[in-house]
Amino acid sequence: MQYADISAELLERVRARAPLVQCITNFVAMDIAANLVLAIGASPAMVHAKEEVEEFAAIASALTINIGTIAPEWVEGMSLAASTASRIGLPWVLDPVACGATRWRTQVARELAAKRPTLIRGNASEILALQADRETTTRGVDSTDPVERAQTAARALAKTYGAIVAVTGATDFVTDGSRELGIEGGDPLMTKVTALGCSLTAVSGAFLAVGDSAFESTVAALASFKIAGSRSALNCPGPGTLRWRMADELHRLDAAAMRSEARLLSYA
């Protein structure tokens, strides 16, 4: 089966099963990420306290961890949740927001990556900084590098941590260290809406929950955002409208659109 067909089937599974996705995310992303997880057809729960993450992980179908607005107490919850997920075989995603901006943030991202996430999803600057220290570090949450520059780093991270690595941007790139694929689409206006990347991380949890292969689930999640982003940007007056159109378009997305509108690039 082609990846577009698999993506279509995975979307139908998300809709049929409405998997419970435990999201530990930042204050900026909480609202939109929860809404976009709902729009794709899954059930989000923003649960992060160290007192309950372990118990909650046991009932969740996937976990996503995003370090956007970390503080020490949050890191404790993230660390416990990540260890629990790896121990019980729950698929989980790491979003290393602004990795490279400060030493502490980079260290936290690397400690979480060492707990073996199923998927690491970030923009190019974050993936570069997670893989190796650089002279020019990322300025913050927005990427200052093109996706192509982070491909080698993504392959290396995939091998080091045994994870799928997705680098998002103008053309997304996904690798498991040997297989790789590009996903085209979306629109530059997406960079003017904060927390879309964080929301994609949360939505990836929904696809991981229902998939047989983490690589295939990642492709499906990335494709869903590219299609919804392209559709949302049509005659769009600006970022405010795009933000909520993303919810409408993810909700409207169906298997037929996944099959016909996913623009997948094979590099092999």
Ligand SMILES: Nc1ncnc2c1ncn2[C@@H]1O[C@H](COP(=O)(O)OP(=O)(O)O)[C@@H](O)[C@H]1O
């Ligand atoms: N220049 C662009 N053109 C088209 N789509 C984009 C562009 N930049 C980002 N996207 C899309 O926006 C979404 C969020 O990705 P990105 O902006 O890389 O994440 P982050 O918000 O974490 O930096 C992804 O679906 C990505 O494909």
Ligand SMILES: Cc1ncsc1CCOP(=O)(O)O
């Ligand atoms: C602005 C901001 N500051 C800390 S987290 C955050 C949101 C980042 O969202 P994204 O990584 O999806 O752009």
Ligand SMILES: [Mg+2]
């Ligand atoms: Mg981000």
